[in-house]
Amino acid sequence: MNSNLKLNNRDRAVLLKAPFLAGLSQEILVRLMSAMTVSTLPARKFVAREGEPADAFYCVLSGYVRLFRLSREGREADIMVCAPGDTFAQCLLFGENAYRYNALTAEPTTLARFDMQAVRELAQQEPEIAKAVIASISRNLQDTIDCITNDRLFTAPQRVANYIVSRCPAEVGPASIRLPFQKNLLAGMLGLAPEALSRAFSSLRKAGVTVRGRIIQVGDVQALRESDASRTR
Structure with missing residues (x-):
């Protein structure tokens, strides 16, 4: 130090x-x-x-x-x-x-x-x-x-979707964000076990979310915001 x-x-x-x-x-x-x-x-x-x-x-x-x-x-x-x-x-x-x-x-x-x-x-x-x-x-x-x-109040997919939407640089259309830290740290931040975070990411695929390492890609930010997976409706 x-x-x-x-x-x-x-x-x-x-x-x-x-x-x-x-x-x-x-x-x-x-x-x-x-x-x-x-x-x-x-x-x-x-x-x-x-x-x-x-x-x-x-x-x-x-x-x-x-x-x-x-x-x-x-x-x-x-x-x-x-x-x-x-x-x-x-x-x-x-x-x-x-x-x-x-x-x-x-x-x-x-x-x-x-x-x-x-x-x-x-x-x-x-x-x-x-x-x-x-x-x-x-x-x-x-x-x-x-x-x-x-x-x-919110399920694991809803918490993850809200985190993603709140950090997307665009309001509509495709977007990509990079997690500033490892996914296990994000899990703790959102009050989830690491395996629960993995399941949440899997459930968000149908809403157009794909995850590769620390990179999260969203097919349409507005669609994710308005989907059942998100609480920001």
């Missing part, structure tokens, strides 16, 4: 557009970034482990981080996949002092690490920082509610 790296232009742009930081004044940004270090980690490296003391929260600058919990039997339950611009563990700033899940890099990843205690002290001094943290936690809560709703 390389620590205390300087931000390159791309990573700086991602960081400043992150919901947690967007809208903060320049003066506050400088103070907040004084509590930050930048690190690069290889794939499959633990950033945090469930139960460990929570001494930092993170913003993903590049790569992906998988958040999950383990049962006593060793079964894994995916919580979310954090993409560039996503922040995780900031909810612990005002709550518990131990991580509630495991965070594992899915590929080589660059992270902005914010020291928990330093940001806590800054938030007490600067209401603007406290408001930004609360707003970030609120967005995460809304995303969690949406995720639970999708799990309860």
